[in-house]
């Protein structure tokens with residue numbers, strides 16, 4: 001048993017009183033989302049209702065989960081927090097760094113060798129500070145969490161955008177950056193703007209070729225990639241209760257593709273069956289005792305438009321299988337219209353590869369239904385025309401589906417079983433020939449299909465569908481094939497039809513596994529040594545950032561005036577830089593290399609004010625650092641949108657940038673900057689952006705009376721001797737000003753721990 005039953009008992013014990021207090025504070029019946037959020041207020045019981053989409057609220061999550069690429073910086077920060085143990089149950093999952101090339105066994109062995117020092121580091125830190133550690137090969141974070149840790153009514157944060165997968169089992173599970181994870185592990189509250197709520201009423205029942213995946217593919221088409229921003233999506237209705245827990249997980253997982261904060265289903269018989277099926281009857285028994293608190297109030301579902309900010313209704317009995325793409329997950333095509341779309345848009349009709357599995361779609365139900373089609377292919381003498389790969393989500397699923405013969409069926413059809421890891425889903429795919437950048441089509445049961453995501457080839461047209469549709473398409477090798485209406489020619493020249501897929505939600509013989517790949521932390525971590533080689537190029541222990549010197553900041557140089565969109569990818573690029581996520585000095589060499597310089601309209605080329613030459617942004621900033629000269633980055637609207645990666649705030653801080661001055665910030669990035677002790681400032685008059693010149697030396701004045709709501713002054717000293725004095729705003733509260741003064745939020749956490 002890896003889950004913490006005592007923690008769940010104490011969460012549930014508080015539910016009735018907290019939910020009654022919340023109902024009183026809000027003054028009306030509650031959605032499930034509200035119940036869970038109000039039951040997790042860091043202050044305890046609600047004394048007032050919060051305004052959706054407006055109020056910032058401190059929460060106390062029950063768990064933290066981290067994947068290996070993001071856990072490195074989260075744990076390096078946690079090591080500075082001065083704590084001997086994590087304050088809430090937390091886990092690390094080694095899934096992102098395993099590259100798919102030839103098949104599970106060889107790929108896993110290669111990854112273990114290549115990433116040894118990162119794995120050793122994560123393992124030893126987990127051991128020391130009391131985190132559960134899931135070794136490479138154990139599985140993908142979200143599947144492992146669903147099988148082991150998710151529980152109805154719980155609240156979890158995870159350093160991965162598909163953390164909402166656990167909503168399938170009734171948990172409010174939200175993707176965050178490593179700095180947030182560090183705070184929660186250190187026992188601090190976690191702040192979130194109280195979300196708006198979208199209700200999705202599901203009626204009817206799935207049948208035939210349609211799967212749970214088609215629900216979210218349809219929703220993505222309705223809401224688009226931005227439609228869920230700032231919202232939690234709550235599913236309900238008789239159709240919701242008819243879906244398996246893992247099917248619900250798939251739907252919640254892909255809520256990330258509509259920008260939703262998270263998605264959730266209520267506790268029902270399917271949740272109970274999954275808990276019991278995954279050896280967690282103790283949780284099911286506890287949940288049954290408070291089950292009225294683990295769904296929304298009946299009045300809410302009877303009249304949803306009175307309680308949700310937006311309501312969508314989908315009849316599962318009428319829902320068609322969908323295929324979404326290419327290049328964006330919200331371009332939704334009902335299967336009956338897809339073939340025409342392929343022809344009209346001139347998308348490559350020949351299907352090169354079908355890929356099933358991943359954290360999104362590798363449940364027993366998914367695999368058994370896909371295998372029923374693979375078996376038909378073998379029986380009906382059809383050879384799969386496309387390459388076909390299977391990525392199990394966990395060792396428990398892999399072992400069980402192998403025992404039950406499904407992997408063998410896939411192999412008979414020519415399928416290749418990949419490691420239980422992210423692999424092609426995150427670009428960790430050594431796809432043969434991708435470097436030629438040929439136009440081609442692939443179809444996956446994954447969640448994202450942005451250009452270059454799977455194989456780095458911008459011309460790969462990637463489509464997303466259910467594992468059943470992916471399998472049928474791989475057998476046909478043709479994107480215009482419609483298994484509901486079309487026949488295929490077999491090896492004997494006969495026309496044959498694929499019958500509807502069939503499978504089981506849960507294995508009749510139960511799940512089994514020999515070695516799930518879990519490492520429990522040491523009973524006493526005090527003597528555990530954390531391994532970081534001083535000459536490592538992948539890991540580097542963090543040094544605390546220096547505290548504020550107590551004076552105004554004078555004589556700063558303009559590093560770059562960024563023009564237009566400047567996302568976290570422009571500030572701290574991903575791709576090949578993924579390997580340096582645990583080494584702040586090395587990853588800082590990608591600082592702002594994607595940002596467009598306002599003055600030259602070029603990327604990664606800025607003026608070095610020390611000698612008048614032009615150089616790469618990180619190199620110029622390192623020159624300023626060498627001469628102990630601070631700098632300022634100026635930006636446009638919504639600076640720092642995109643992912644919550646804290647590297648985008650840590651890198652400029654590390655290299656000596658003192659302030660980011662922009663027209664407006666993306667909120668998470670603004671918070672990340674504050675946490676790292678940076679000044680995050682906005683122009684009072686956005687038109688003042690135009691006043692900033694390439695040769696400017698900059699003063700920031702008013703820091704001795706830095707206080708909430710009080711603007712600061714920026715003085716721009718131009719090279720012609722003239723100056724401009726402009727008013728700049730900030731959103732620092734008292735506590736955040738202390739972060740700035742201490743040098744970072746972490747420095748303050750550490751001070752308070754001593």
Ligand code: SF4
Nearest residue numbers: 162358359422425426
């Ligand atoms: Fe993210 Fe894909 Fe891994 Fe899932 S399988 S955690 S979506 S990279």
